[in-house]
Amino acid sequence: MPYVPHTPDDIRRMLGVIGAPSVEALFAEIGPDMRPKSFDLPEGKSEMAVLAQLEDLARKNAVNHVSFLGAGFYDHHIPSAVDALSMRSEFYTAYTPYQPEASQGTLQAIFEYQTAVTRLTGLPYANASVYDGGTALFEAAMMSVRHTDRRKLVVCEAVSPIYRVMLGSYTANLNLELVTIAHKDGNCDLAALTAALDDQTAAVLVQNPNFFGTLNDFSALFAAAKAKGVVSVISVYPVLQSVLKSPGEMGADVAVAEGQSLGLPLSFGGPYLGIMTCTKEMIRQMPGRMVGRTVDTQGRTGYVLTLQAREQHIRRQKATSNICSNQALCALRSLMHLCLLGEEGLKRTAEICIERAHYAAERLTAIPGVKLLSASPFGNEFAVSLPVNAYQAIDKLTNRGFVPGFPLGRYYPGLENALLVACTEKTSKEQIGVLAELLRGMLA
Numbered sequence: 001m002p003y004v005p006h007t008p009d010d011i012r013r014m015l016g017v018i019g020a021p022s023v024e025a026l027f028a029e030i031g032p033d034m035r036p037k038s039f040d041l042p043e044g045k046s047e048m049a050v051l052a053q054l055e056d057l058a059r060k061n062a063v064n065h066v067s068f069l070g071a072g073f074y075d076h077h078i079p080s081a082v083d084a085l086s087m088r089s090e091f092y093t094a095y096t097p098y099q100p101e102a103s104q105g106t107l108q109a110i111f112e113y114q115t116a117v118t119r120l121t122g123l124p125y126a127n128a129s130v131y132d133g134g135t136a137l138f139e140a141a142m143m144s145v146r147h148t149d150r151r152k153l154v155v156c157e158a159v160s161p162i163y164r165v166m167l168g169s170y171t172a173n174l175n176l177e178l179v180t181i182a183h184k185d186g187n188c189d190l191a192a193l194t195a196a197l198d199d200q201t202a203a204v205l206v207q208n209p210n211f212f213g214t215l216n217d218f219s220a221l222f223a224a225a226k227a228k229g230v231v232s233v234i235s236v237y238p239v240l241q242s243v244l245k246s247p248g249e250m251g252a253d254v255a256v257a258e259g260q261s262l263g264l265p266l267s268f269g270g271p272y273l274g275i276m277t278c279t280k281e282m283i284r285q286m287p288g289r290m291v292g293r294t295v296d297t298q299g300r301t302g303y304v305l306t307l308q309a310r311e312q313h314i315r316r317q318k319a320t321s322n323i324c325s326n327q328a329l330c331a332l333r334s335l336m337h338l339c340l341l342g343e344e345g346l347k348r349t350a351e352i353c354i355e356r357a358h359y360a361a362e363r364l365t366a367i368p369g370v371k372l373l374s375a376s377p378f379g380n381e382f383a384v385s386l387p388v389n390a391y392q393a394i395d396k397l398t399n400r401g402f403v404p405g406f407p408l409g410r411y412y413p414g415l416e417n418a419l420l421v422a423c424t425e426k427t428s429k430e431q432i433g434v435l436a437e438l439l440r441g442m443l444a
Helices: 008-018 047-058 080-086 104-121 133-148 161-170 190-195 219-227 238-242 280-285 328-365 390-398 429-443
Strands: 152-156 177-181 201-208 231-236 254-258 274-278 289-295 301-308 381-385 418-422
Touching (some): 080 328, 104 238, 104 254, 104 274, 104 289, 104 301, 104 328, 133 152, 133 231, 133 274, 161 177, 190 219, 201 219, 219 231, 328 418, 328 429, 390 418, 390 429
Parallel strands (some): 152 177, 152 201
Antiparallel strands (some): 381 418
């Protein structure tokens, strides 16, 4: 039997206080068609039986496959110290630093995190984080709309389709115009993006590397956008930012990123981390909270919430966002990860990822019928065109213990034969060689 804390007499007295004749009357406004059809639930089980059932289900997961999946989420090595330190109770039980005198540790950690990500992106200001990379891109778009008082967003089709779906969903009822500029074999059409910018455009949104792994220098596009009063927004891959031209060097106004690659496990899709940085001109539009460093009356260093444009702090209609709770623990893990690797360690990680991806591209394109989708430069991820449907290759090779990549046809009609292949520092040359031979054998 379910545990119900209220006795019939308790219920009668509560109903009397609010003037309702019965519990059923409380739900009278909900039509019959909107109510649950049945509460005929199965009998409860013992803890031992539930554990046995869950363990049985868990054994069905394929946990030992060699994976070349990427598409925005990457299996990087996480130093053991990240888990050991971040799981200390003073970190994982802390939530919101409303009381600065009691939250100096949390505030300092957020400040250090902000400092680290601004160095990565080359832009001077960061917030304490948002939910994930897609949410960050949406928030950047809304920053642009508020800053320019314009309603048009120009988006490159090579931006992650997951992010573009989120952008479309969040803006569906906001009277905004989304203009998507088609990609060219996995490349951003820079000429078409530039031509689409006009005096009604709030922002241009691009990604580097893009969803296909292709690298771009958007300096000319951002300069053209600036000349027309358009905000430049770029989504980046944090690990590769250690070796690529930064958003700040390109002239971007807002840079966002998915922080999963910095110390967060894949973990079935979350929790992840949305990184946001911007120029001084955009700082007042930044959602969420920003931590600053100051001194008290005795000259001692202290950390405070400098800006907090959330609906919990100011009038709701003036809030920059109502979905911008920060991912403080995830941000802390990313900070620990960056500190443990250091500047040279992060750069070396990026270099290894790129080296392995180029080696994989060489091995795979040596197979008859397999060719690169684009001749453009790429980082740790690339797209290949196969002589068969990509799902066919995935099905057959997965049965051999190798997940060869992501099927681009899932999001891009016409690319049903295209496979997106990603490598990280955990991908060995031996694994790449086995993948190449398995694919060669399947296509023979």
